Amino acid sequence: MNEFKSIDDILDFAINSEQEAIDFYTKLATVAKTDAIKEVFTDFAGEEAGHKAKLIEIKKNGSFGVITEKISDLKIADYVVNNQPSPEMTYQDALILAMHKEKAAFKLYSALADRAPNADIRNLFLMLAQEESKHKLRFELEYDEYVLREN
Amino acid sequence: MDDQEVKYLKFKTYLNxxxxxxHQSFNVEKKNDKQLVFKANYKDQEMDLSLSPYLDVFESTTSHEVKEGDLLSDLLCPSCNKSLISKEIKCGECGSDVAGVIISAASKLIPFYICLKKGCxxxxxxxxxxxxxxxxxxxxEMPEQDKTLRIHNHQEVPYGFTSELASLxxxxxxxxKNPKCVEGCPVNVDIPAFIKLMRENDFNGAAKKIKERNVLPAICGRVCPQESQCEEKCILGYKDKPVAIGRLERFVADFERKMELVKIPIxxxxxxxxxxxxxSGPGGLTVAADMALLGYSVTVFEALHELGGVLTYGIPEFRLPKSIVQFEINYLKEIGVRFELNHVIGNIITIQELLEYFDAVYIGVGAGLPTFMGIEGENFGNVFSSNEYLTRMNxxxxxxxxxxxxxMPRGNKVVVIGGGNVAMDSARSAIxxxxxxxxxxxRRSRQELPARAEEVHHAEEEGIRFRLLTNPIRYIGTDYNMVKGLECIKMELGEPDESGRRRPVPIKDSEFIIECDLAVVAIGTGPNPIIFQSSPDLKRNKWGYLDANNNTMETxxxxxxxxxxxxxxxxxVIQAMGAGRIAANAMHKKLSKEN
Known part of the structure; x- marks a missing residue:
């Protein structure tokens, strides 16, 4: 916790994490074997860029919303086995990878919120965790709709 | 025609x-033989006369035989001995005298007339x-095999309508006048027209009417989900149950086949x-038939050693007998379609190579790649995809x-994951x-089961257990890596999302284990990539399915x-056939312009 001295430190960390995700998906887009999967990863990178822009906006304005909304958790990421990134990934593989990444980020921010020294920092971590939870839900819904079609 | 106008129509039904x-009943039942019994006068002789309750068998029960085309001089009530001949009404077809009786229907007594001429x-x-x-x-309802008997054989479950039931x-x-059922059919079969021919007892004509739009009626009559297509739109369905269009389609197609009335068009x-x-699945067969009938030279390439695609490898014998698939394919052979078996396109010949010899290509390879959930333990022995399980079986x-x-994979305790028709087929095959x-x-509730209600009903009758709102989370294996159990978690439907659907979410700490020695995963399928590996120019979407123009099906x-x-x-099946029909029309249009 020592490295997070202020709200700005936390936001910088989160912005940096989003940038890492953008780079990760952009790299996968360049190596993917089919045009359709390249497009999928480019879209994922675009979504992460949107999340980063949102955090930059919060940092600029110095304010963020208090959590009221309940995000449903389908828990698909809890039971689906994660996979390693590869050029041969299918869309199903891409969704599994993405939902695991969002789940890991959610768990990190939730853990940090539990150990936050004050209410402001705690609320910021909870807000970030909730954002990641929303992102995870977006991938889980896609997985639920198409992969688990007849289940 | 105005309802009030008194015009008498031909009508045939089972009657009381x-x-x-x-008001004495004419109906007599003897040892399951139902008859209507009258007295009659024929050539100045009084005699007993019986009619079948469908009024299609007209027989004397005494030694006097009524000849075909002869007219009875009177028909009398055996109880009160009064003449039933109507003074006002004559036969609508031959103009002869008719007998007036009363039938009971719709809680009313309705006057009904029977022509006295034998054969009319x-x-x-x-x-x-x-x-x-x-x-x-x-x-x-179609008569069907008894549930205790059918779980010991693979013969078809419903026997199909008899001609009496079909007429009824x-x-x-x-x-x-404005039939909605036709709109509900992806190939727009003229449903009222074929049913009208059936009512005139022209079953052969009815079969031909269907074949104008649908080359596989015996198959569609068996496996199409009519309840969500033509029958869903049936106007009668708003007040009562819809007309059983699929069962009628099946009946006339079977009638044509059994009576050997199929004529090969010149x-x-x-x-x-x-x-x-x-x-050579349903879509490919439709394109092949349409193009062959237009005069093109058509060759169908099939990867497997038998024709029919999913109709052969996927749908079990007890739901679609293979002899019926073969019969329909033979019709295509008769009209000149060539079939090449064991040809894996994309592997031994590429699409580009096909285009060098053929003027146009239709890809109807289906979605044959199994989907797995991606949970722990899916690689244990005796965890099968439904594709493999049913392919071995069929x-x-x-x-x-x-x-x-x-x-073939055998198990004493079998779990099948999924709620679609393929899951029902797998479970019923296992039993x-x-x-x-x-x-x-x-994973979801009964309401969301994607399988046809009829299949779910049959599965339940056959003793298959349903664990609804239950989601598998991992397989458990033995020391030698064979599956021995499936860990599941109980689910509940969550709050409706933006689309209004309630999605299943797990109930905390509700995990439990179902013991099994065979698991079949039937959660859906995806596109097989073989054909695309040698044709990267074929544009696909993120799921790997082909992009095709909706109006022409051109890629x-x-x-x-x-x-x-x-x-x-x-x-x-019928949606694939509908797409095949669109493609055939577009193909013909494009190729015609080149002449």
Whole structure:
């Protein structure tokens, strides 16, 4: 916790994490074997860029919303086995990878919120965790709709 | 025609018939033989006369035989001995005298007339009365194999309508002026027209009418989900159960086949162009038939050693007998379609190579790649995809054991994951091959089960257990890596999301284990990538399905068309046929311009 001295430190960390995700998906887009999967990863990178822009906006304005909304958790990421990134990934593989990444980020921010020294920092971590939870839900819904079609 | 106008219509149904004077019933039942019994005068002789309750058998029960075409001079009530001859009404077909009786329908007594000429099948009532009766004739059920018997064999479950049941059911059709059922059919079969022919007892004509739009009626009559297509739109369905269109379609197609009435059309025009069809499933067969009938030279390439695609390798014998698939394919052979077996396009010939020899190509390879959930333990022994399980059973004829000694996955306690038709087929196959306990595990509630209600009903009758709102989370294996259990978690439907759907969410700490020694995963399928590996120019979407123009089914490569599951993902037989029809029309239009 020592490295997070202020709200700005936390936001910088989160912005940096989003940038890492953008780079990760952009790299996968360049190596993917089919045009359709390249497009999928480019879209994922675009979504992460949107999340980063949102955090930059919060940092600029110095304010963020208090959590009221309940995000449903389908828990698909809890039971689906994660996979390693590869050029041969299918869309199903891409969704599994993405939902695991969002789940890991959610768990990190939730853990940090539990150990936050004050209410402001705690609320910021909870807000970030909730954002990641929303992102995870977006991938889980896609997985639920198409992969688990007849289940 | 105005309802009030007194015009008498021909009408045939099973009847409870009464004397208009003494109200005694004419119906007599002897050892399951139902008859209507009258007295009659014929050539100045009094005699007993019986009619079948369908009024189609007209026989003397004494030594006097009534000759075909002869007229009875009177028909009398055996109870009150009064003459039943009507003074006002004459036969609507031959003008002879008719007997007036009363039938009981729609809680009313309705006048009904029977022509006295033997062989004339006119039985009449008013249009207004006809409507009252139709609303009261129940939807007819097909006789079927007893549930305790059928779990020990692989023969088809429903036997199909008898001609009497088919006529009764056909009698329920309202013959709407603006029929919605036709819109509900992806290939737009003229449903009221074929039912009208059935009502005139022209079953052969009815079969031909269907074949104008649908080359596989015996198959569609069995496996199409009519309840969500034509029957869903049936106007009668708003007040009562819809007309059983699928069962009628099946009946006339079977009638045509059994009576050997199929006529091979003579193709008068010959077009000097060649068409390649990749895949011999329902979509490919439709394109092949349409193009062959137009005069093109058509070759169908099939990857497997038997024709029919999913109809052969996927749908079990007890739901769609293979002899029927073969019969329909033979019709295509008769009209000149060539079939090449064991040709894996994309592997031994590429699409580009096909285009060098053929003028157009249709890709109808279906979606044959199994989808797995991606949970822990899916690689344990005896965890099968439904594709493999059913392919072994159907294509490799495990159901004919010991005639075909196919190594097929057997289990004493079987779990099938999924709630679609494929899951029902897998579970019902397992019970027929001797599994003691078969359980279907489905994540959502009964309401969301994607399988046809009829299939779910049959599965339940056959003793298959349903664990609804239950989600598998991991497989448990033995020390030697064979599956021995499936860990599941109980689910509940969450709050409705933006689309209004309630999605299943797990209930905390509700995990439990279902013991099993065989698991079949039937959660859906995806596109098989083989055909695309050598054709990277074929544009696909993120799910791997082909991109095709909705109006023409043409892909990103000119003159290469595609339709069915390879474009839409898993759908129905008739939807694949509908796509095939669109592609065939577009193909013909494009190739005609080149002349």
């Amino acid at each position: 018939t009464y004397c208009p004077y003494c 099948e006119w039985h009449g009532l008013t249009k207004a009365d006809e409507r009252k009766i139709k609303l009261k004739i129940p939807r007819q 059911e056909a009698g329920r059709c309202l013959q709407c 193709i008068k025009t010959k077009i000097n162009k060649r068409i390649a069809v990749v895949g 294509l490799m004829k495990a159901y004919l054991f010991p005639e075909y000694d196919t190594p 027929r091959t001797g599994s003691a306990e078969v359980t279907i595990v489905y 990103s490569i000119s003159k290469v068309y595609a339709g069915g599951d390879i474009v839409t993902g898993s759908a129905t």
